[in-house]
Amino acid sequence: MTEIPKEEYILKCTSACAGCPSSLILRYVLKAAGPDTVLVVPACCTSVIQGIYPNTALNVPVYNVAFAAAAACASGMSEAFRKAGKKTSVIVYAGDGGTVDIGIQALSGAFERETDFLYICYDNEAYGNTGMQRSGSTPVGARTTTTPGGKTHAKKDIDAIVAAHNPSYLATACAAYPQDLFKKVGKALSLRGSKFIHVLAPCPPGWRFSSEMTVEMGKLAVKSGIWILYERESGKVTINGPSKAAMIKPVPLEDYLSGQGRFKGISQKAIDALKSQAEQRAKHLQKEAEGIC
């Protein structure tokens, strides 16, 4: 097992909801990154989690910036640090809305320019900060405050979009697998260029499950195969252990859906769509992992 440092960079005074996946993920991200790190945070739940000025619950410098601006801001910061001969890690920590919707242009630009930074998207599949409206990352069938009848469109495949930029490193992770996340952050930061980690963030108030179930919900996401843990490095795909197991013997997707209020009353058609999207993604990744693509 990887030794996880005892140092805490996120203090126990956050204003996060109980069972918050965002602060859980960030805790391990910062443990892996260490003190020579600057976080760039666009508008999202993490803007709130840090606490209110002049206090801060984070023990690394955090640059909060406008919703659409994180990747571009990090570009400038990274260039300035490198110009000054500093190795400081620049990490964007952004929500799904700030990544797949409003921030996608800046993200694409930064990756095209091979900016030396790590972009982490914690994906709670909605706009949490503003009270759980749909985002491009909300899955089909999920109820949000702007899709009260269930979302009619599929979740945007941001990983494929980022992969098309040929980044130095791309991985998915999940709040329920902190060891795996820790390792991936460490690996990403050891590489130069643009790195992307997409972390599933089961969010109790947003997904409507009880707050002690965050880890359980994340595990169900991986075990049902709706969320696949994998890495993509110089074109090579590696599917990680828990997802390999899930591909052989998945738990029923219904186990994952039924525990969440947001999927209450979901239509069979939406369930079928979710299943077929998950199957296709798995097939595609398996082929890539086997080098058949």
Added chain:
Amino acid sequence: MLTIATGNKAVAAAVKEVRPEVIAAYPITPQTEIVEQIAEYVTSGELDSRYIPVESEHSAMAACIGASITGARTFTATSSHGLAYMHEMVNWAAGARLPIVMANVNRALGPGWNVWAEHTDSFQERDTGWLQVYVSTVQEAYDTALMAFRIAEHKDVLLPVMVNLDGFVLSHSMQSLETVTPGDFVPPLHLPHAIDVTNPAGYGTLTGPDEHFKFRWEIEQAMRKSVRVIADTERDFAERFGRQYGVAEEYRYEDADVVVIAMGTLGKEAEVAVDLLRNEGVKAGSLRVRWLRPFPELDLSGRDIVVIDRDYSFGFGGVLAHSLMAKSRIEPYSVIAGLGGQEVTFDDIAGFVRDRTPGSETWFGVKGNV
């Protein structure tokens, strides 16, 4: 060294002298020449900067912000739609007290597409906390760009500065230019609140009303202090390099009964109109307002005033005219002219003076307006 250059090239040449560590920009007519020239400098090694060819103006300012907060000197340039697209980050830069310098080549906003001079683009940013200066010649563009870095980075200011030059009429006009070796005229930047990983801080965290209010007041205090910093910088520049402009440049102003007030190239054109009127026996003078923010305190009492606005605030009036009405308590003849590059000659300006009706507004060239 004496050369000839366009307004755009003059700005680029000034930027080369002060060596920003990071430059991020996105092209737009009529600013393109600035970013192209800087790219040439960086590629040829004449300028040792990190040049980030971003994918939008919003990102250009975001990248400058990210670089600036590490303590790096930064520069960008834009115009019209680019500036409008950047608006959110323009606010952010000032709020974050970052001494970013930006050249804005003044151009009208669409629709329809119009690439010619108008001041509405930058006037729309006047409440963001940026210092704004408007220039009228190639030499002034160069000199002012140099001064902008020193003013922005001064410890009593630490606010971004926008250097505005009129699209085409100045950006693309060839005039003589004397370049200088600034030496320690622009000292190294020391940003007191630069990111320091050994002393972690939260920047731009959630801020309650009391703290927000305090930060706004600090911006206003810095704005007020910048008046003296601008004056000191101009004085030192004059001592070293022999040129001085002032917050507003006077022309045959002392004994003038009627004064034309304008900004940018129209302010220069007004000087020719003044000569013409003087030959006719009219005691005319002109005043070219350079700094829009901080807005100058001008004593205009006892004179007839004609204000030319190359901008408009719909449902309100010419912004310069109304600013002067409020600040200097005058009742000017307000002329709206030159929008979208409309040609305004010295003859036209002399006409404004001859036909003036104090207290009224007119749109130049529009028949039957009041």
